[in-house]
Amino acid sequence: MKNAIELSHDILPHAVPNYWSTMQTYPLHEEVDAVVIGTGAGGAPLLARLAQAGMKVVALEAGPRFSPFDDFATDEKSQAKLFWRHERLSAGQDPLAFGNNNSGTGVGGSTLHFTAYVPRPHENDLKVKTEFGRGEDWPFSYAELEPYLSEVEQFIGVSGPSSYPWGASRSKSYPLPPLDLNRAAQYMQKGCDRLGIRTSPAANAALSKDFTVKGVGQRPACNRRGFCQAGCNNGAKSSTDMTYLPLAVVHRAEIRDHSYVTEFELSKDKRTMTGVVYKRGGKTYRQKCRAVFLAAGGIETPRLLLLNSLANSSGQLGRNFMAHPGSEVWGEFPDKDEPWRGIPGALISEDFHRAPKAEYETGYLLQSIGVMPVTYVSQKVRGEKLWGEKLKAHMRQYPFVAGINMLGDCYPSSENFVELSDELDDRGLRKPRVHFTFGENEKRMMDHAEKKMRAIWEEAGARNIWTFKRGAHIIGTARMGHDADSCVVDPSGKAFDLENLYICDNSIFPSALSVNPALTIMALSLRTADHYLGRQS
Numbered sequence: 001m002k003n004a005i006e007l008s009h010d011i012l013p014h015a016v017p018n019y020w021s022t023m024q025t026y027p028l029h030e031e032v033d034a035v036v037i038g039t040g041a042g043g044a045p046l047l048a049r050l051a052q053a054g055m056k057v058v059a060l061e062a063g064p065r066f067s068p069f070d071d072f073a074t075d076e077k078s079q080a081k082l083f084w085r086h087e088r089l090s091a092g093q094d095p096l097a098f099g100n101n102n103s104g105t106g107v108g109g110s111t112l113h114f115t116a117y118v119p120r121p122h123e124n125d126l127k128v129k130t131e132f133g134r135g136e137d138w139p140f141s142y143a144e145l146e147p148y149l150s151e152v153e154q155f156i157g158v159s160g161p162s163s164y165p166w167g168a169s170r171s172k173s174y175p176l177p178p179l180d181l182n183r184a185a186q187y188m189q190k191g192c193d194r195l196g197i198r199t200s201p202a203a204n205a206a207l208s209k210d211f212t213v214k215g216v217g218q219r220p221a222c223n224r225r226g227f228c229q230a231g232c233n234n235g236a237k238s239s240t241d242m243t244y245l246p247l248a249v250v251h252r253a254e255i256r257d258h259s260y261v262t263e264f265e266l267s268k269d270k271r272t273m274t275g276v277v278y279k280r281g282g283k284t285y286r287q288k289c290r291a292v293f294l295a296a297g298g299i300e301t302p303r304l305l306l307l308n309s310l311a312n313s314s315g316q317l318g319r320n321f322m323a324h325p326g327s328e329v330w331g332e333f334p335d336k337d338e339p340w341r342g343i344p345g346a347l348i349s350e351d352f353h354r355a356p357k358a359e360y361e362t363g364y365l366l367q368s369i370g371v372m373p374v375t376y377v378s379q380k381v382r383g384e385k386l387w388g389e390k391l392k393a394h395m396r397q398y399p400f401v402a403g404i405n406m407l408g409d410c411y412p413s414s415e416n417f418v419e420l421s422d423e424l425d426d427r428g429l430r431k432p433r434v435h436f437t438f439g440e441n442e443k444r445m446m447d448h449a450e451k452k453m454r455a456i457w458e459e460a461g462a463r464n465i466w467t468f469k470r471g472a473h474i475i476g477t478a479r480m481g482h483d484a485d486s487c488v489v490d491p492s493g494k495a496f497d498l499e500n501l502y503i504c505d506n507s508i509f510p511s512a513l514s515v516n517p518a519l520t521i522m523a524l525s526l527r528t529a530d531h532y533l534g535r536q537s
């Protein structure tokens, strides 16, 4: 039986052969070696690694497969299709906004719309409990992660500086020089210089020059169109549909889009998964498999397991939810700066990571930010409750605005968790409810960062400065560690309760890190695949 999806588009730049039209398809009745659920930062690298090792692998992705060259408009409204729109209920004293604030869908997952900042974590990010007596340590050291971080950077084509003032030494330089500083970055650099705050061009998962992805093909350099959060339509951004997914397909992996996983089949003793049940086009399918790799993101991963009453003997599934303190400060400048142009995040400062005598623990970074018009206006409405004529007047200044945002570490807390609500979605499944309240340390960090960002904008010459407070990223909920009583997965990503279930996405982070997560997720994904392959051999 042939269960392949119809493939009509070549999603890679035209210089790259059309791999998708020749994608392997596996019959449903055939047991495959592994099913990977989700094709974002967590699912894609291991899909490719397992396929490269000769395994028969099928990826099930709830969202559609896009052809960026045909399907990605320079239009935020039309590009809303990249975001996870199934309703999530939000609770707690600092309820998080979902929709376009938190996660995506489609072949490529959230990397389709991510901003492409890929700073490395710091060595001490992985040891906050040892350092501060709070939060959690990771079950391995930075030294073990470093080769994987480096491998991801080299493979996907990260553009970054040749010398960087912060963090551990690197085994390899970035493969590409940094991208140009857009106007927001130039303003931030000016303000920071005046205040003695060090800055550096940021590391970005977008190409400053044409680049060959090994085993895949050539991709073109960034053309500064902007709108990266609405999807890159020339293939310059290193979303997984431009990198690991075509590599996986070349190595005979099958990717089934529109395939929404709802259940698992288990052996009699309930210790082993034997298959995955999913819905596609109104029909229910079953794929038999020898192992399952779950990478549905920090909310859907615990939700799916909670719905199936699996992997929760610790009672920790859904617990320890974290979000990065991510306040933004905006200002208006005298000259038109076209804030949508260029890579949105071009400049970084990590001077406030373990800052001496700071009134907060751990640390945060600062990044310059460009912004698209609908995103900007919706933040203005949410943040300042501005409406009508006042809002219109403010939006006339949109071409003159520029922003900086912070991104800080977050301690896990028993108050913050994902649970199943009693409301049902259109599939009859219980909707997730996410409880979130910033802790005292995160609040102190946000206050500190806001003062710094405002000072930077004042020095740079901004007027009408305003702050938009928010939490960013969905982290935690299936903690990784050594102890089966307090963690959901072991240090390799294997669920303690099942012989052949691995989790690999934002959910397994034991602590939030003080940097954007995608690079670390991809590195973890390769590491989990290597552990699995080592165990198999």
Ligand SMILES: Cc1cc2nc3c(=O)[nH]c(=O)nc-3n(C[C@H](O)[C@H](O)[C@H](O)COP(=O)(O)OP(=O)(O)OC[C@H]3O[C@@H](n4cnc5c(N)ncnc54)[C@H](O)[C@@H]3O)c2cc1C
Residues within 6 Å of the ligand: 037, 038, 039, 040, 041, 042, 043, 060, 061, 062, 063, 100, 101, 102, 103, 104, 105, 106, 107, 108, 109, 110, 111, 113, 114, 115, 116, 117, 118, 229, 259, 260, 261, 262, 295, 296, 297, 298, 300, 301, 304, 473, 474, 504, 505, 506, 507, 516, 517, 518, 519, 521
């Ligand atoms: C606007 C925005 C900008 C961002 N910018 C950055 C940035 O600059 N740098 C950075 O590091 N991070 C950034 N992030 C965060 C980053 O994109 C995510 O942390 C990361 O991509 C998450 O990877 P993941 O594998 O955990 O999940 P995802 O990439 O979200 O992948 C999960 C996939 O699973 C699929 N799925 C879910 N449930 C099911 C199911 N039941 N069956 C089948 N499939 C399912 C989803 O459709 C999705 O494709 C940004 C996020 C947002 C919202």
Ligand code: SF4
Residues within 6 Å of the ligand: 206, 207, 221, 222, 223, 224, 225, 226, 227, 228, 231, 232, 233, 234, 235, 236, 237, 341, 342, 343, 344
């Ligand atoms: S700015 Fe560069 S990376 Fe971003 S969407 Fe445009 S071409 Fe792609």
